[in-house]
Amino acid sequence: MPSVPPTQQAFLALSGISKRYAGVRALEGVDFACERGKIHAVLGENGAGKSTLIKIIAGVVQPDAGTMRLAGNEVSFASPSAANAAGVVCIFQELSLMPDLSVADNISIASPPRRFGLIDARAQRRRAEALLAEIGCEDVNPLMRARDLPLSRRQIVEIAKALGKKPQLLILDEATSALTSADVEKVYAMLARLKSEGVAILYISHRMHEVEALADRASVFRNGRHIETFDKGMRSTADIVQLMIGRDIATQYPPKPARKAGRPMLALENLSWEGRLDRISLRIGAGQIVGLGGLDGQGQKSLLLALFGVLRGVSGRVMVEDREVRAGSPAAAKAVGIALVPEDRKTEGLMLPMSIADNLAIASLGAISTGPFVDSAKEDAAVKRAIARLQIKIGAPTDPVSTLSGGNQQKVVLAKWLMTDPRIILLNDPTRGIDVGTKQELYRLMRELADQGAAILFYSTDYDELIGCCDRVAIMYDGRIVRELEGSELTETNIIASALNIDATADGGVAHA
């Protein structure tokens, strides 16, 4: 099997592509090619240049140097619509749906079907239905507002929208990061079909098992350079990770300490909310990391929000260190020592245009103020400590937090909460769209915080992560906790079986549905 791509049949070929942003090198002399009928994974840490590569191919930004050939002809796309016209379609990491428009409107937003010059709503709806059916998601109602769909389904709509542009080269930039397991399967099937139809597919994901399952070929990028391209099976996962980060990594997850009987920190009794949470009881001891697993949208996020005082009308009891608390707002939750790293760091976790220091200090201003006045000496010291503790890579604390990479932004969100010395830390999928190196740092940090006595409730869509990080995992299904897995029971098979709410043998053996 040749590991060097035969360039004569390349559908897309880049040569010598370079790009700088305000003096910072994003891509440097990149040669890259991909073929029809192949799924080609692009791997690399955040900041490795993957996104810039994609943006150049999709016409969002123009390269400073180099040439791009599509089916043998030299092209340069001045805009995404020019790229679309040539059959290059990209599904970006950030969702681009208009929240208040319907699914059908969104799917046809660029070129709605017309009748007598006016938009033909019926044709538009049929088109949306057909495209959603192609992905196998007929259950999405095209007349629903995008806002009302769960994140996973919005991502599906995004994919349908891209399909509607009849791609010859389809680029998925972390487009599966928000998908539930069920939807991921559908998208895989769709990608396989497109592949057989001869579409070239570029696939970017931080999830190694997805890449292993899907990709025919992979290219690794690091620091703006193309490091290596190889065919499926030529490199082990460890090799790939090594290529991506360029340094040794000892273990993927920090070791779990021998289980100790910590005092109960958080206890939930019969927590219910509007039919979305159904009599949830759960105990977390000091020093424990408890995972929340299951398919997406089974109430895990609502549970975290309920504990953080965001939801109205929650019934049942929440005990923190044996004292009942009723947090009616995040401010009240913070006062009893609860912290939440929210789902979407860019809209819920950070004030993006504000400085790193402002973002870090916002939750703990009460502690570093004298009367109404912020004590700037205390603030500077606290900000410095937080940056050092999480090893956040920054220029200056006064830089806008938007200038940081995704991984470092997430560190800022976490550091902000650690500055409040929380006893209970709620994490809502904190590693979504974050590079491998930063993920490992976060895992280590979680264990360190637990060792210092915090109770951690950790929701993740990545089963691997739950198994590697958690002392115990509670699997949710339809608003209930259906099973708690611990110790040797904590296997992927058991998690999946419980997530689908099907019986598995107790020893975690065979559970094929």
Place this chain on the structure above:
Amino acid sequence: MNSASLSLSRDDRPILIAALFILVILAAGTVYTFARFGSAPLLSPTYLLQQLQIGAFLGVVAAGMMIVILIGQIDLSVPWTLAAAAMMATSIGGPLAIPVGLAIGLLVGLVNGIGVAYLRVPSMIFTLGVNAVMRGLMVAHTGGYAPQTAATDLMRTLASDRTLGIPHALFVWAAVSVLVVVMLQRTALGRYIYAIGNKEAAAYLAGVDTRRVTVICFVICGGAAALAGVLLAGYSTKAYQGMGDAYLLPAIAAVVIGGTNILGGRGRYLGTLIGVVLIVLLNSVLSIMEMPEAGRQVIYGLVIIFMLLVYGRGERVVS
């Protein structure tokens, strides 16, 4: 820092441009008066102090407006909050005049704040409604009998008299400015204001009591409008209906010309200060040039649009 002088921060650029434009207005006005009358009255301290005194009323209103704009809201009830405060102050009279006037403003601000923060009505609608209600109440107030409209001596002293040649109104404006600057830069409340303006959801999830902060901001804005009303009544020796009508748009314009983002989250108070001076001088120079009212309005509007174009389009939304 050396780099600061080379590359201006995005908050400082509009302020510098506005300051330069003030010089352009003064220069153009002076050239005109020199050619026409052979003198340069615009550059005399007397003229400038008088302009600042007039600017003080707008300045106090704009200070409050800026706080509300910073959290991404707007207060359209300013005109009749101002008028109501002035009218109630004069009709009560005596030593209670000023406290009653200010209390009216704080109360209207409280109502606005509750409506926006707790009832979740968009501020543009809610404050517009409150403005109409206040107007109706004031018409009813003056309709039944003839209340006293003369300003008290203290109000006149505060607004018109001078100490060491400097109008008292300027001291009031300066005091308000110092309070606002300290609040925005040194207090936790100030940080919360910017945080809410940038991303209310993120501030809320960081445990900031966003509703309380919103109410406080509207109360400050109402109080500032009332203070301006009391001063203005003192300056013109009486309160009258519609006295606040000329203050709403100039106040918003001053804030925006000063570089504050109309959608909230960004802006420095120094900019608002300069925006107020710019607007007052522009008005004054246009009237010296005996520009007819229609022309003045056109130029005034064009200047605002032009300034915002010069500041550059809003940055593209980076999600």
